[in-house]
Amino acid sequence: MTAAGGFAVGMAALDRLMPMHLCLSGTGAVLSAGPTLAKIAGAPLAGGAFFDLFEIRQPGGIATPGDLARRAGARLYLNLRAVPETGLRGLAMPLQGGGPEGGGQENGGLILNLSFGIDLAQAVRDHALTDTDFAATDLAVELLYLVEAKSAVMAELRDLNRRLQGARIAAEEQAQTDTLTGLYNRRAMDRIMAEVAAKATPFGLMHVDLDYFKQVNDTLGHAAGDHVLREVARALRAETRTGDMLARVGGDEFVIMFPGLTDPAAMEVIARRMIDRLSRPIPYRDRDCSISASIGMTASTLYDAPDPDRMLADADRALYVAKRGGRAGVAMHRPKARGG
Amino acid sequence: MHGLVNRSIQCFLRDTYGPGCWAAVARAAGVGPGGFETMLHYDDALTGAMLDAAAGQLRRPREAVLEDLGIYLISHPGPEFLRRLLRFGGVGFADFLHSLEDLPERGRLAVPDLDLPELKLAEQAGPGRYDLICRGGPPGIGHVVAGMLRAMADDYGALALVDHAGATAGEERISIHLLDSRFAAGRPFDLAAGPDPARGSTPEGARG
Numbered sequence: 001m002t003a004a005g006g007f008a009v010g011m012a013a014l015d016r017l018m019p020m021h022l023c024l025s026g027t028g029a030v031l032s033a034g035p036t037l038a039k040i041a042g043a044p045l046a047g048g049a050f051f052d053l054f055e056i057r058q059p060g061g062i063a064t065p066g067d068l069a070r071r072a073g074a075r076l077y078l079n080l081r082a083v084p085e086t087g088l089r090g091l092a093m094p095l096q097g098g099g100p101e102g103g104g105q106e107n108g109g110l111i112l113n114l115s116f117g118i119d120l121a122q123a124v125r126d127h128a129l130t131d132t133d134f135a136a137t138d139l140a141v142e143l144l145y146l147v148e149a150k151s152a153v154m155a156e157l158r159d160l161n162r163r164l165q166g167a168r169i170a171a172e173e174q175a176q177t178d179t180l181t182g183l184y185n186r187r188a189m190d191r192i193m194a195e196v197a198a199k200a201t202p203f204g205l206m207h208v209d210l211d212y213f214k215q216v217n218d219t220l221g222h223a224a225g226d227h228v229l230r231e232v233a234r235a236l237r238a239e240t241r242t243g244d245m246l247a248r249v250g251g252d253e254f255v256i257m258f259p260g261l262t263d264p265a266a267m268e269v270i271a272r273r274m275i276d277r278l279s280r281p282i283p284y285r286d287r288d289c290s291i292s293a294s295i296g297m298t299a300s301t302l303y304d305a306p307d308p309d310r311m312l313a314d315a316d317r318a319l320y321v322a323k324r325g326g327r328a329g330v331a332m333h334r335p336k337a338r339g340g
Numbered sequence: 341m342h343g344l345v346n347r348s349i350q351c352f353l354r355d356t357y358g359p360g361c362w363a364a365v366a367r368a369a370g371v372g373p374g375g376f377e378t379m380l381h382y383d384d385a386l387t388g389a390m391l392d393a394a395a396g397q398l399r400r401p402r403e404a405v406l407e408d409l410g411i412y413l414i415s416h417p418g419p420e421f422l423r424r425l426l427r428f429g430g431v432g433f434a435d436f437l438h439s440l441e442d443l444p445e446r447g448r449l450a451v452p453d454l455d456l457p458e459l460k461l462a463e464q465a466g467p468g469r470y471d472l473i474c475r476g477g478p479p480g481i482g483h484v485v486a487g488m489l490r491a492m493a494d495d496y497g498a499l500a501l502v503d504h505a506g507a508t509a510g511e512e513r514i515s516i517h518l519l520d521s522r523f524a525a526g527r528p529f530d531l532a533a534g535p536d537p538a539r540g541s542t543p544e545g546a547r548g
Contacts (some may be wrong), residue, residue: 125532131431142449145428146532147448150419156378163377 001307006096018113019135020088023095024050026108028065036133037114040123054078067109068092068097077117086126087117116140121147178248180226181233189247189255193308196259197300204261204299206271207315208236210252210278210325211292224284228291231282255312262299263333271295271330279328294322298333342454343385343476346376349387352412353394361397368393381453387478400509405482405502410487414495425450426492427529433521434496437461437470457481468500469516475511483513489516 011032014021019036022045030053033045045053056062058077069092076090095109114271116123120143134140176188184192196203210232217225229252236246236254245257261267275295281288296319300306316334322329354362361426366375368399369389376382395402414423429439444456457477464471472489474482486504493500499520505513 021483121532128530128532130531141428141444141531145425145446148421148428149425152425153379153451160377160379 017135019133020114022050022112022114023066024092024110024112026065028068031109034114036129038091039129039133040083040086040127042082050316053081055081055084065110069094069108072110076112079270081169083126086123087119088114089117090114097326101283104124119134119162120144180247181230181252183233183236184245184247186247186249189245189249189257190308192245193257193312196257197306197308201259202262202300204258204263204267204297205311205315206256206258206267207319208254208256208274209294209296209319209323211294213252213291216289216291220284220287224287224289228282228289232278232291232293235277239270239277257317262301264297264299268330268332273314275328275330292328294319294327295330296320296322296333297330300332302335341382341384342451343378343380343382344375344425344451344454346382346387346390347378348413349390349394349409350375352409352416355416356412357398357489361394364397365390365393368397369448384478391480402480406480406483407487407504410484410489411491412487413484414488423492423495424529424533426488427495428531433493433496433500434468435516435519436492436496437472437516440472454527456483459485464515468521470516470518471505472514472516473516475509477512479507480512481516482507485512486514493518495525495527497522499523 002312009017014032014204015035019034021032021034022037023033025031028050030045030048030050033041038045041053041310044182045254047191050065050068051063056068056078057078059071059074062068062071062076065103073092078088078090079086080088090112092110092112095107095111115138118139124140124144131141176191178182210228213225213228216228229248232254233246233248236256240246240256240258243259245259247255249255258267258270261270275293279292280289281290283289296315298314298318300311303311318331318333322331325331346394350362350366353365362375366370366373369386369392371386371390391402391405395405398405414426426436426443429442429446430436438461440459440461443459447454447456458475459476460473462471462473463469472485474485482504489500489502493502498518501515501517501519503515505515507513
């Protein structure tokens, strides 16, 4: 026999070379099936009729051995009828007759070589396949390796992203907080006021400025000043509600926003209470630090279109009015005309 | 150095000698409090400083620490990623040895920016005798590889003598004598035992 005429291959060799092969007779009977194919079928295939055992999904219209022979060389998508969930792909080519007489002549039979489809990993799981179920030349095991390696790397990246996300949130929170008092800083206040104004929630605004703070700093030192600022923050928190926003916006200046509170009389009551509390001496070591505060106020309902910057400027102006009236004063912004 | 390598050393020291040992090594080597991230890159010098600090802390030669690291990478109970990924290389220990030259490429398939040393397996006179040459890795890598090979021989149930046989310029040589490839039962290896891609995630706590 010559190479041009073809070779005969023993069944044992064929099983190793193509553990998922099928040999069909001219009438479509299964003459032999590779061991891996027999393993996933769970029952002997030899002796059965190919079209009873297999369904060819693509290309369409292949229902007889003749159809299959005509599509020799085309890629087939098929599955065992008994295990439709395991997708297979395959290729059918004509067989030549064996022996000296039949050499080189097609005998009407077909040889099919099959492999798993893209759902290889699932097939391996479903049928408990091992390395030896694949031909030594098959990259199927490498594909399994890749699936596993990719899953491991993806899990690492997911974890890394989660940690970075946590770190980012923590950093943002830190960046919004005045580290001395734990209140919001100016940047956070600007952002929150813009959000509240955009939502059209009515709110009151107070600008609190400490009186005599500079004297505490100058006479008792910065440590005493820091202590006083922390105590002031504590006092302001105690005199406000949970949803109110407190920010330290300068050395001894604080801004408080009260969502839902716009009544000038009610705001003044709160402001007076704050000033009373801040006017009590604050003990520091063996000394008492005496400060007080003045407060300028405004409310979003005084404006047709409340603008945070303008409201802050108006509260600041009201603060100066309060200070002009003597220390420990409270003043509300008075618009020249409604909406003005 | 790839974070995977540094993180492996971190986990090895923490799991084997306790968090206190890792903390002392990290302090001595100047590693940040969070340790290493597997998917980031770090200065090579940091890896060297960490290994020196570990050797000092454990009062053991650096080579012995590296070999234990290699054993740990394969045999530490847990997610077994590395052990599994290496077991994909062959059905028996000899088959596995033959697949080692593919290892750097396999590593890159999983993690494209991971640089593994070039490996070359040479059969020596006498049955079951091999030399494995590691080229281009960081100094001492041969000791890690020797530790890994010992652990893999156990994993396959093979009886093999593995020894670091010295280093010359840029090369480290490991001698392997495979005495019995079926000495013991070995650990089972199921192709499909890894994370189920259909579920899309690995079990919680799977990372080292």
